[in-house]
Structures are given as structure tokens and as C-alpha cells.
Amino acid sequence: MAYYTLCTYDEQRGKWCPQFGDSDREVVRQEQLDSYQDDRCKIVRSNSSKQADVDLAVARLNQPR
Numbered sequence: 001m002a003y004y005t006l007c008t009y010d011e012q013r014g015k016w017c018p019q020f021g022d023s024d025r026e027v028v029r030q031e032q033l034d035s036y037q038d039d040r041c042k043i044v045r046s047n048s049s050k051q052a053d054v055d056l057a058v059a060r061l062n063q064p065r
Contacts (some may be wrong), residue, residue, distance in 0.1 A: 001047075001048060002023065002024060002025075002041050002045055002047070003022070003042050003045065003046045003047070003048055003049040003054065004007060004019065004021060004022060004023070004024070004025045004028040004043050004044070004045055004055050005018045005019075005020070005021040005026050005028070005043065005045075005057060005058065006018070006019050006020040006031055006032050006036065006041060006042075006043055006044075007012050007019060007041065007042050007043070007044055007058060007061060008036055008039040008040060009039070009040040009041075009042075011062070015062045016042065016061045017058075018054060018058050019031075019036065020032075020035075021044065021049065021054060024048065025043065025045075025052075028043055029057050038064070042061060042064070044057040044058060044060075044061055045056060045057065
């Protein structure tokens with residue numbers, strides 16, 4: 001089951017940080033629109049809502065390119 005996490009970029013820490021998650025991408029997108037309009041945001045997908053899976057998805061987002 002897919003799980004979606006809204007991440008915002010923390011300029012001071014220089015990395016993406018998870019803020020909100022749900023199994024419905026549209027719910028996550030609405031949270032972004034309602035609460036994080038002024039922030040730099042990305043939505044990442046993980047294989048489940050398990051913390052280890054979410055952490056892995058966020059860690060991949062933070063890898064240097």
C-alpha cells in the first residue's frame with residue numbers, strides 16, 4: 001500500500017523534513033495547499049506507513065544529486 005509524505009525544505013538544516021502523511025495523495029496535497037503554501041514542498045511516496053519506510057523515502061530525497 002502506498003503512503004505519501006509531505007516534506008518541507010528546512011533552509012537552516014539544509015534538508016527535507018517530513019510534515020504530514022496519509023495513504024491518500026490528494027489528502028496530502030490538500031494539506032500542502034491549506035498549511036504550507038509559502039514553503040518549499042515535495043510529496044514523496046513510500047511502500048507503507050511504517051516509520052522505517054517513510055524515513056527511507058525522506059533519506060532518498062535528501063541524497064545529493
